Amino acid sequence: MAVESPEHAAVNPGPIMGLVLGSWQAHMLLAAVEHNVFTELSKQAATSHELAERIGLVQLGTHDLLSGLSHLGLLQTRDGKFTNSAVAEQFLVRGRPEYLGGYLHFCRQELNPAWGGLAESLRTGKPQNQAAVAGNPYDSLYADAEATDGFLDSMDLLNTPISVALSRFDWSGYTSFVDVGGARGNFAHQVVTHNPHLKGAVFDLPPLEPAFERHMDRLGGTPSPVTFHGGDFFKDDLPTADVLVFGHVLHNWGVEDRITLLKRAYDALEPGGSVFVYDPMAGGEQPAMHGALAGLTMLVWSRGGHEYTADDLHGWLREAGFWPETVKVADLNDDVLVIGRKP
8 A cells, every 4th residue: 555755645735725715805805895894884883783784785694704804804803793903994994095995996897807817818818808908908997987086096095105205206307297197196296296396297098187187186286286188198199398207007018019108208208308117027037926916917907018127128218219227216115117318
């Protein structure tokens, strides 16, 4: 009779099952956000029966859901009643400044269905997001004003540390900049606030202009220190400025599109101007886990997007006519800044 080696006996399918269960846990979170579980528990602690009655859910499922969220560290129990944990209270209560529900809604409505077609994308190389197949993956995202505001709330929250870090960059050699794909202007407003000598602008799709105006009104300043230019950066000329910024933009597109955008930037820049590009730049032979996940997200959702390295970007910048340089910026977290200078 064969005897198993100690190494073989220790192997079990637990890690594989853990990955499957992790996907189910994400669905628990998304369902709880959709049904405002955390928002309701922020108002008043409740038993699972009480909460099911308040928000119109079935009792058995609600109890299992709340128990599971407790195991995930999102809820706590006290005297038989469920309450939010500190992290859920800060980030999952609707109406809070740091509410992440807009991004989670985007995941549920757009990213997760696209990820469901990962096997097909790996076979064909084509995205599973129909808006990307038709041309621009953001067309469906920006079709609903409420969903757009919720998504941009979350994006601004996640990108604010980058905006703060780059607002402290030495902008003294420049007088104007345009944030290309800058959405509702959070980055541009932050930079201008810390560098009042700058004239700032945003260039993005026309449907975003109302969201931009609402956000500028909330941030204050009359007149607004940032202006909006509507257009499609593949079809319309980019505004002229000393600096054009591409933040978390290039990784959404394929290599040919990236080079096209950089050449368009070169044409729009004043002589001696610069293009600023920041992205995770987490590609390469052995990308980090977040780079691999981001790359696969681009595969299933975007039109040819993928993560890339700073060296890749240097090559595309040279092809467009720039002199590239990777610049160290404190507190930029997982992002890298590369500057291309126009002679």
